[in-house]
Amino acid sequence: MRITAVTGHILSSPFTYGGPAGPGGNLHLRDIDTLLVRVETDAGITGWGEAFGFNLVRTTRQALTELIAPVCQGEAAGDIAGLMRRLQRRFHNFGRNGAVTFALSGLDIALWDIAAKAAGKPLHALLGGARRERVPAYASLLRYGDAGHVARNTAEAIRRGYRRIKLHEVDLGCIRAAREAAPAEVPLMLDINCAWDSVEQAVGFCRAVQGMNVRWVEEPVWPPEDFAAIAAVRRAGGTGIAAGECLGSPESIGTMLAAGAVDVVQPSVTKVGGVSAMLAVRDLAARHGAALVPHCPYYGPGLLASLHVLACAEVEEPLEYYFADLAAPPYPALIPRDGYVAVPQGPGLGLEIDPALLAGAG
Template sequence: MSSVRAEAIALRLPFEMGGPKPLFAGLPRQMEMLLIRVETDQGLVGWGEAFSLAIWPAVRSAFEQLVAPLVVGQDEADIAGISERLQRQFHILGRGGAAMYALSGLDIALWDLAGKRAGLPLHALLGHAHHSSLPVYASLMRYGDKDLVTRNTFEALSRGYRAIKLHEVRTDAVHAARAAIDASGTQSALMVDVNCPWTVAQSLVMADEFRDCDLLWLEEPVWPPEDFAGLAHVRQASSIQIAAGENNMSAPHFAQMLQAGAVDFAQPSVTKIGGITEYLKVMQLAAAHGTPLMPHSPYFGPGLLATLHLTALLADETMIEASFADLGASPLGDAIAVRDGRLQVPQGPGLGCDPDMAVVTRYRVA
């Protein structure tokens, strides 16, 4: 058996987020999705998702120029071998970034194929699923306006979410969300993700400003993201729980973070870290350190499905991150519809749901 075709398909999907769309990496936020499609000589098709955001053109190019030519003609069942060989070939191009994101998408597609070949959902192929559905937290994008934060916090709660994560950096916005949750009487959890803006000293000041907000965690307070000693200091010197890991570049990078005692929650991202193969290594590392996993998964494609399968393997019920945005069209439709604050763990072979080609065709970026 071998793969006969490997392609990267970029989508740009309409979406609304209950407020003006923020800048991301200096550009207005769009909802891109970079799908990876691998077809075998047996006619099976596997789907993956590579990290995209504003870097999708580079990731698509990396997939087409570097990855696809080395995959076509290979035995697609040799996932570990392909992952190892390609990582070794591409390491000089950067362990994080376009080449690694392209490899992540490929790896997810190969695992989807493996599940389809075996006639098993991914979680059954990997082990034992402890859950048939998982709780989801609403990951609100940055509004930068406390009234919009209040309105969207109430909206998320009314849709059944029982945990809310903000991407706000200002104290008043965080306090506004806390007040909205308290007023709702739902006892919902609140988390704040600030995306690496502060020094260690600034982080400690801000942690103190958030002390009355009862945060479940503060995510990525410290710049640069690699400063694990700084993060560990914030964790020790404040009473706040720390989450990080979406910007880690490899499983060994996670080992360094865990060794440093930097986090209360480790956040691997399956579309960035090298796909399912590398994510499984991070799961083992986190378990060995007794550090709970809290997946990074603000995706609407196969990356979210893969995260559901992987998280179902954890005995402790663990929250899934879902972007709080309404898509005008969704390639995965019902499979990623949050109901009463939960997502179903897919039960079909492989990832359990293929993208709807009508949506793919309509929103494909040339």
């Protein structure tokens, strides 16, 4: 089975997120953009992947269509490991993170979708088999920067059935507002997006949120590659520490784990190298005794692939779900119900995008 075409397609949807009108979150998003990677084969099997993401999708698509797609023509779709290794080596001079790696990640997801469809099995069957029929989701709230908005959206997430809440807030008043709006047994996760420039600042923040039932503080210091600093925060801060979404390879994540930097590792399947990389990180996390909770604040095949990975995990961990309501979600079936997402059982990724949505893709 040979690859006959690799193309990129952008879905763009208006959204609301419980905040004021206008751009939302720390990325100042006006719409939610999803870059779909479509891989066609001479066997008539089509696979779908997703490459990161948001405001960067057009740059990533350019890397996909101009660099990667022409090289894939005629390659064996079933040789995922061999093809991905050749492509990574061929394009490594463009960096081991960023748009090229994001595009390769989308390609890898699509190839796994094809492999599972060819086998007539759901993706999770190729990853070790699902241990559960549904996966808990946590509400990943966008940044509001206003205690009232934080409290209101935390309460709304609880009303919708979520029992885990992530904030993208640094202000302690906003964090206290969420804590007061959620039942005491509901853990908070705090993604501060590398807010602090020093270990001392980050440790002070971590100590300030002790007693608030915080499972982890995410990316506590700048830059995200300063693993020694993250490890120092972990030793002194008194909270769990999570990181990994900004890293572009299993090797870099392995270095972070070896430094003792994190309790929770957060690879992003649309950034780190696709499903193949996620499996490598799964092994690394197990070796270092870290929990694997993927970063997946997106709505396309990347979210779906992350769901399959979590369905196979020995220890149940939650799926990140970006707390926004899209006018046209790629997969309505992935919207959490009572705090859970059902694991698809169809071949491949198990869900297909509405052809009407695809017809309007850019």
